[in-house]
Amino acid sequence: MNDGVGQEMDQAREDWSPHSAHWGAFSARWNGATLDIKPYAEDPAPSPMLQNFTTAMRHKARILRPMVRKAWLDRRAPGARSFDQKFVACPWDEVLDLLAGELSRIRTEHGAAAVYGGSYGWSSAGRFHHAQSQVHRFLNTAFGGYVRSVNSYSAGASAVILPHVLGGYESISRHNVTWDQVAEHTDTVLAFGGMALKNSDVASGGISRHIERDAMEKAARRGAVFYGIAPLRDDMPEAAGARWLPIRVGTDVALMLALAHTLLVENLCDSAFVARYCTGFEIFERYLLGRDDNTTKDAAWAAEITGIPAATIVDLARRLPRGRTLITVSHSLQRAQYGEQPVWMGAVLAAMLGQIGLPGGGYNYALGALGHTGRRLNAVPIPTLSQGKNGTADFIPVARVADMLLRPGETFEYNGRSMRYPDIKLVYWAGGNPFHHHQDINRLRRAFNVPQTIVVHESAWTPMAKFADIVLPATMTLERDDIGAAGTDPRLIAMRKAMDPVGEARDDFDIFAALSRRLGVEQAFTEGRDVRQWLAHLYEPTRRALADTGWDAPDFDEFWRRGELALPSAPDDGGFLRAFRNDPLNNKLPTPSGKIEIYSKTIASFGYDDCPPHPAWLPSTEPPDSRHPLTLIANQPSTRLHSQLDFGAYSQSKKIAGREAVRLNPVDADRRGIANADIVRLFNDRGACLAAAAVSDDVMPGVLQLSTGAWYDPAPGAAEHPLCVHGNPNVLTRDIGTSRLAQGCCGQVTVVECEKYKGALPPIRAFDPPDQD
Numbered sequence: 001m002n003d004g005v006g007q008e009m010d011q012a013r014e015d016w017s018p019h020s021a022h023w024g025a026f027s028a029r030w031n032g033a034t035l036d037i038k039p040y041a042e043d044p045a046p047s048p049m050l051q052n053f054t055t056a057m058r059h060k061a062r063i064l065r066p067m068v069r070k071a072w073l074d075r076r077a078p079g080a081r082s083f084d085q086k087f088v089a090c091p092w093d094e095v096l097d098l099l100a101g102e103l104s105r106i107r108t109e110h111g112a113a114a115v116y117g118g119s120y121g122w123s124s125a126g127r128f129h130h131a132q133s134q135v136h137r138f139l140n141t142a143f144g145g146y147v148r149s150v151n152s153y154s155a156g157a158s159a160v161i162l163p164h165v166l167g168g169y170e171s172i173s174r175h176n177v178t179w180d181q182v183a184e185h186t187d188t189v190l191a192f193g194g195m196a197l198k199n200s201d202v203a204s205g206g207i208s209r210h211i212e213r214d215a216m217e218k219a220a221r222r223g224a225v226f227y228g229i230a231p232l233r234d235d236m237p238e239a240a241g242a243r244w245l246p247i248r249v250g251t252d253v254a255l256m257l258a259l260a261h262t263l264l265v266e267n268l269c270d271s272a273f274v275a276r277y278c279t280g281f282e283i284f285e286r287y288l289l290g291r292d293d294n295t296t297k298d299a300a301w302a303a304e305i306t307g308i309p310a311a312t313i314v315d316l317a318r319r320l321p322r323g324r325t326l327i328t329v330s331h332s333l334q335r336a337q338y339g340e341q342p343v344w345m346g347a348v349l350a351a352m353l354g355q356i357g358l359p360g361g362g363y364n365y366a367l368g369a370l371g372h373t374g375r376r377l378n379a380v381p382i383p384t385l386s387q388g389k390n391g392t393a394d395f396i397p398v399a400r401v402a403d404m405l406l407r408p409g410e411t412f413e414y415n416g417r418s419m420r421y422p423d424i425k426l427v428y429w430a431g432g433n434p435f436h437h438h439q440d441i442n443r444l445r446r447a448f449n450v451p452q453t454i455v456v457h458e459s460a461w462t463p464m465a466k467f468a469d470i471v472l473p474a475t476m477t478l479e480r481d482d483i484g485a486a487g488t489d490p491r492l493i494a495m496r497k498a499m500d501p502v503g504e505a506r507d508d509f510d511i512f513a514a515l516s517r518r519l520g521v522e523q524a525f526t527e528g529r530d531v532r533q534w535l536a537h538l539y540e541p542t543r544r545a546l547a548d549t550g551w552d553a554p555d556f557d558e559f560w561r562r563g564e565l566a567l568p569s570a571p572d573d574g575g576f577l578r579a580f581r582n583d584p585l586n587n588k589l590p591t592p593s594g595k596i597e598i599y600s601k602t603i604a605s606f607g608y609d610d611c612p613p614h615p616a617w618l619p620s621t622e623p624p625d626s627r628h629p630l631t632l633i634a635n636q637p638s639t640r641l642h643s644q645l646d647f648g649a650y651s652q653s654k655k656i657a658g659r660e661a662v663r664l665n666p667v668d669a670d671r672r673g674i675a676n677a678d679i680v681r682l683f684n685d686r687g688a689c690l691a692a693a694a695v696s697d698d699v700m701p702g703v704l705q706l707s708t709g710a711w712y713d714p715a716p717g718a719a720e721h722p723l724c725v726h727g728n729p730n731v732l733t734r735d736i737g738t739s740r741l742a743q744g745c746c747g748q749v750t751v752v753e754c755e756k757y758k759g760a761l762p763p764i765r766a767f768d769p770p771d772q773d
Contacts, residue, residue, distance in 0.1 A: 018493060018495070018496055019493070022203060025039075025491065030499045034055055037051060045210040045212075047210065049650055053648065058502060059767070063458055065503055068471070070088050072469040086772065087773070092504065099455060102470075112392045117146035118427055119135045119430045121437075122642065123430070124482065127385060128483060129475075131431025132431055135429075135508070135512070136387040137512075137525065138516065140391070142519050142521045146390065147396065155331055156745045157339035158334045158366070159744075164591065165344050167590045173364070173370075173373050177362065183222070184222075184360065186361065188224065189227065195212070197213055198638035200212045200369070200371050204486060206493060216237060217240070226240040226241065227242060228243070228244050246308075248631075253615065255306045257288065257345065258297060259313065260349050261298045262317035268321045277351065277580070279593045280601075326360060326362065327349055328367045329346040329366070334744065339744055340611050340741055356581060371486075378567045380549065385538060397743035400421075400737065406447050407421050409423060412740075434464055435730075437708070439733040453469050454470075455469065456470070458473070460767075461767070478497065480501075481494075482495040485542075491566065492567055493563070551568050599614045601613070624702070627753065628751040629751075630752050632704045634732075634733055634750065635708070637707035646766070660728075661706075662705065665700060677693065679757045681757045684752045686732055686750075688724070689706075689726070690724070690727060712766070726766045734747075
């Protein structure tokens, strides 16, 4: 056990250290037992997630020394990995020699294409000690490359479909409609999937000012009307004064189609805009009117599917052309089967209104889904660590990792290509926890038993660390110096170390430098720089750009002394969609036609029946039924970023009897004899988990909501589908791709049954270190 470890060597400190996390800038001070946290003074709405740091640094879950799985050490073969396996502590030199030898063996016997550089995870906000960048740089420079992943679990479908329809995902989500425009210009916001503040609390690289709440409040005071179209009422903040339109899970495309149908048949569609800026509308029009399938996509049709009355749909459609209207689609809608469709259809609906490119109007994918969206871009580059050149061409869509491990050599379709899964012998993971973000965890367990070796750098005993063969203890962000920066935040933060590393923890950079030395490529990896020199090196391009613009550009030592630096913002110019609207001939979209593609000839050529060449209603192949009548929404948590610091004070404070809370409507609770705080069992054919009931009118009848991120905690034993006693919903979700086009993640929704748990409650062991031999 790690209780109290490291505290005897940590003296209280008087100085506050400026720092940054993905959920906010702050200052920290070690008081001898816990961290004192002071949010950034200029942040109008600091995230409470900062309080997770207070108790995390010396928690029993911290990894204190290098560890090797005993069975792997004995046999040098995978054996049967489990979450109850024993580990052996090894000195640093010994474990680094062991790992260097294993890497050399894999490279000699199988080549770089036998290594998967996973490391999907947000890790630190620091631009140098970013675990994903460090491991990829190491594998590129020391190993000749690795099998990589593309896209993300959050936006796997949208990142692929948007370039076919409008343009790049980043440009549409981050350089388009801003919160300032919404506050000043927007009259109506149709927020499909909502704009939950818990999501915009977070931005990769940090965030100094949370502006979303104030912008929505300002717009509402001016008279703007927000519609939260979601199964959860609180997917819109109170500040927006939103009108809640409860909609059956996964039926948003049907509603969008009915709105489009009303616009069309009542001559409310901006036909001039469609004719000038779009292509393929005439084919989509036939689909709307049901000329080929004998199904008219009108309000009455959609009412049966969505649960929203037809009259409400028609009234809403008639409102949209009056004033400035903005259509937004959240990440949640495309994290499901056929997730490409709502993203595409939202853009088509906005095009029919003719407002794409107008200030505060048109279409902005994922506005409010992250703290990056709705902000002005920086006018200067931020520090960025080069990952080097990958000598391996093989890749997978990120959510297909279990398929890759279980089906080596098999073919799969992706974005018009026929590809083959590589044969992975070694997985190298740093700064991520796939047992949080991947679906169907029982299947994932089987998949991670395939590689010969799994290596993990981690600061705490996450499920991924417990399932690994070689576990190297990494520092946490407050135990090292770094630079915090995001391309949409006007502050550069000197992330000063606030305390000494726990136990024998080392920075990822130091670990990889030592491995590179053993592999004979230290100079290629380190370039002869230590950490301080790297920070100054990464800062220099930003300093030069500041100087070139006449902005304050201190040298690195002065920046470090100050603790922060203001960065200039680029103009709020609406990005490439505004430019396209203003001059479509000279500013064509980066689509095959140069226009908004309502019908895509490219996608038509792929011949995918699960992604037609225009937006379409495709009902889920796993709807609720008599055995699993409830729909579970497995959304992002409000108490932590993904699964990071689940053992932290704030995350723990919102659990009930130590377990994650599952929200359900009073109607569903009464039918099952469930009361507040009862422990319940959620189950389907893939698995089961325990959670604590929270009865709420903010959830539609027929819907459960259980956030992701509770660390997977399987009941001990050899069961093929062990009960997760802590409340991880991904024991229940489907591990399938959104479609053959994007192969994105489908983890947002699944079907379940729920019952009051009547057995003896198993203990929670999620944060206990594993046994040592």
